[in-house]
Amino acid sequence: MQRRQFNTYLTSILLSTAFSGVAIASTELSYASASVDKEGQHWLVVFNSSAVEKMRYPLPSRAHQVIKHPIKPWALVVARRPGQYLLVVDLTTAKLVKQVDVAQGQDFCGHLQISQNGRYLYTTENTTQTSQGLVVVRDMHNQFNLVQQFSSGGIGPHQLKLSADGNTMVVANGGIHTLDRVKLNLESMQSNLSYIDLTTQKITEQVALPGQEYVQLSIRHIDVNNSDKTLIAMQYQGEMTDKVPLVATHQRGQPLQILAIPDQEFYQLKQYCGSACFDRSGNTVAVSAPKGDKILFWNLAKNQFLGSTKVRDGCGITQGESNASFVVSSGRGKVYKIQANTQKKQPVLNNKSIQWDNHLALMS
Amino acid sequence: MQQQTIVTLIALSSVLSNSTNATETILDEQRWQEFNQAAISQHIIPSYQQLALQSKQLNTKISGYCAVPTQEKFAMAQQQFKQSLQSWQKIQHIQFGPVTLLMRNFSLQYWPDKKNLGGRQLGMVLKNAAQNDFQDGFDNEFFAKASVAVKGYPALERLLFDKKITLQLHSNPSYCQLMSAISKHVADNAQSISDEWQAELANYDQYSEDDTYESSLEAATEILKALVEPIEALSDGKIAAPLGNELAKMRWRKSESWRSEQSIQNLRSNVATLHNLYSGIAGVNTKQLLTENGAVTLGTKIEAQFQQLTKLLAVIKEPENMQYSQAQFVQLQQAQTELKQLSSSLLAAMKPLEVNLGFNRRDGD
Numbered sequence: 149m150q151r152r153q154f155n156t157y158l159t160s161i162l163l164s165t166a167f168s169g170v171a172i173a174s175t176e177l178s179y180a181s182a183s184v185d186k187e188g189q190h191w192l193v194v195f196n197s198s199a200v201e202k203m204r205y206p207l208p209s210r211a212h213q214v215i216k217h218p219i220k221p222w223a224l225v226v227a228r229r230p231g232q233y234l235l236v237v238d239l240t241t242a243k244l245v246k247q248v249d250v251a252q253g254q255d256f257c258g259h260l261q262i263s264q265n266g267r268y269l270y271t272t273e274n275t276t277q278t279s280q281g282l283v284v285v286r287d288m289h290n291q292f293n294l295v296q297q298f299s300s301g302g303i304g305p306h307q308l309k310l311s312a313d314g315n316t317m318v319v320a321n322g323g324i325h326t327l328d329r330v331k332l333n334l335e336s337m338q339s340n341l342s343y344i345d346l347t348t349q350k351i352t353e354q355v356a357l358p359g360q361e362y363v364q365l366s367i368r369h370i371d372v373n374n375s376d377k378t379l380i381a382m383q384y385q386g387e388m389t390d391k392v393p394l395v396a397t398h399q400r401g402q403p404l405q406i407l408a409i410p411d412q413e414f415y416q417l418k419q420y421c422g423s424a425c426f427d428r429s430g431n432t433v434a435v436s437a438p439k440g441d442k443i444l445f446w447n448l449a450k451n452q453f454l455g456s457t458k459v460r461d462g463c464g465i466t467q468g469e470s471n472a473s474f475v476v477s478s479g480r481g482k483v484y485k486i487q488a489n490t491q492k493k494q495p496v497l498n499n500k501s502i503q504w505d506n507h508l509a510l511m512s
Numbered sequence: 513m514q515q516q517t518i519v520t521l522i523a524l525s526s527v528l529s530n531s532t533n534a535t536e537t538i539l540d541e542q543r544w545q546e547f548n549q550a551a552i553s554q555h556i557i558p559s560y561q562q563l564a565l566q567s568k569q570l571n572t573k574i575s576g577y578c579a580v581p582t583q584e585k586f587a588m589a590q591q592q593f594k595q596s597l598q599s600w601q602k603i604q605h606i607q608f609g610p611v612t613l614l615m616r617n618f619s620l621q622y623w624p625d626k627k628n629l630g631g632r633q634l635g636m637v638l639k640n641a642a643q644n645d646f647q648d649g650f651d652n653e654f655f656a657k658a659s660v661a662v663k664g665y666p667a668l669e670r671l672l673f674d675k676k677i678t679l680q681l682h683s684n685p686s687y688c689q690l691m692s693a694i695s696k697h698v699a700d701n702a703q704s705i706s707d708e709w710q711a712e713l714a715n716y717d718q719y720s721e722d723d724t725y726e727s728s729l730e731a732a733t734e735i736l737k738a739l740v741e742p743i744e745a746l747s748d749g750k751i752a753a754p755l756g757n758e759l760a761k762m763r764w765r766k767s768e769s770w771r772s773e774q775s776i777q778n779l780r781s782n783v784a785t786l787h788n789l790y791s792g793i794a795g796v797n798t799k800q801l802l803t804e805n806g807a808v809t810l811g812t813k814i815e816a817q818f819q820q821l822t823k824l825l826a827v828i829k830e831p832e833n834m835q836y837s838q839a840q841f842v843q844l845q846q847a848q849t850e851l852k853q854l855s856s857s858l859l860a861a862m863k864p865l866e867v868n869l870g871f872n873r874r875d876g877d
Contacts (some may be wrong), residue, residue: 237595388618438876441873459872460730479873495721500868505871506876
């Protein structure tokens, strides 16, 4: 960290402690996201559905996913790739519980999961020089010490998600070898979705897009519903004019199911999808496309594209309060509730001094 | 939305934003609306009108040659191609509005063509046409099914300038018909985009959450993106990619319009039109807004950078036999450096204007 950056960081910590008193008990749903302010300072921000800010914690650099601990009042936030920090922050005191470091020669890849019993922390990481993917397990009951690490099943792992029973880890291996975020293998990249048995650490199933024409599709973001259906959001590294699947679902033992996007929507997306999210019922899904300023919705039960909503620079998505509802955050400082069936958006908050980062998390 | 809670949130975060310059004026919606109207009426619409006109003239010249195929008329068509291409280069930076519908931006110019799709597709169309004594013409149905790589300026450039393809000029009876049909397709597309901007103006009359733009600032952001974002792409795509890191490794065939020897001229047109968008629009323009917002020094610096770059590009020549000398190589490296510097300055200019070009869309994961 540069000295000036560190000073900003230090000042921010001092300021943030002044706000610890704003954490108020409430029954309203609350959400969290990494963000950046106008001065370039990165923050973990927690707010509720009435737009009341509940907590703000300074981050040393840009972060990616935030997750709520299932039992303790903690938010865990991990740096974006190539990441060097993972912080555990107490939501009631806005104090740091633990800083988790990454082993030398490895980087965090921006995503994390916690076992249902609240004990194990799972992160996607990679070997810096090769981008060879790893799933790393740490024991939160034992100083966050390393328990084990094993192959994620591919290069450039990104999002990981536990299966409904918590025994399998589903990993999106993006397939791209990067050094300092520069992509090095776009001609030969191979992405896949890997299912890993957490007891044996063995890959039990692996799927990839079929055919040479899809080789430059990178599976990056996923969600898994209660029936263990995986929703997949992809990014395509080939030509802007190629018509390729960007969203798909997968049920174990079956081939990938492509979710069709109408042409007039597809060519606006610029081959790039951000977050993927199931609603509470597990039947309706939302995928963000920040380069196309769109959030897209499908009804899976009817296998039907429902439509899209314009959200400028919209990327973070989490479940809303009811079936087929979602909460979406944007790089323009906005948060909306959106009903997938009508695609109508309702503002939750608008704060131009903040840019919400890629992912939004439901905290309560 | 409960107003009180928003106020609470803003109040909380404002404590952290106190270090911003307290004297800076935040532009109001009215000023942004004036900015949009000036940019559209003086820059965007006239440029599309020029593209439509020049594209139509190219179709006329090509059809004229096809009716009476003389060498002189072919040379005139080639000359008109260069002029028409430059009219496209002057509006290539606009990637919003009607040009984005139905992939017309890619249809007008599919580039970079890393896999030589244009060469392969054009070769296939000409071969099929020659073998099947193609008499049906290249109609709308043909263009609806055809690859984007055979629909626009790069395909016409190949048909007019590529020595391997022009060998078929007299031997393939469909050659002229195809060339003429593509130029008509380009002209029609350019005219449609130009016409549709009249309807597009309605998006700048009314702003709300449910409209195309929710505010005049949001609409202005699209225009500013068109000013700022292409600069780095000029450096990376149009110079660095064909030039490479050392003279021995330069591959000018990767440049944008090497067949018609217009790659450098394209850069001159690009910089000139972006310069116009920056400070050449009467009434209100980006430079003026920087001045009004207390960023006079930065505004003047950007103006000087545009001028310096224009001077530099004026003396850079198209390469001879696809090869530059060491001195010319250095000049082009200098152009890259200056473009990068200009890009940084323009990105920095977004801060005093309080414009957010995008966070997740520009650098996501």
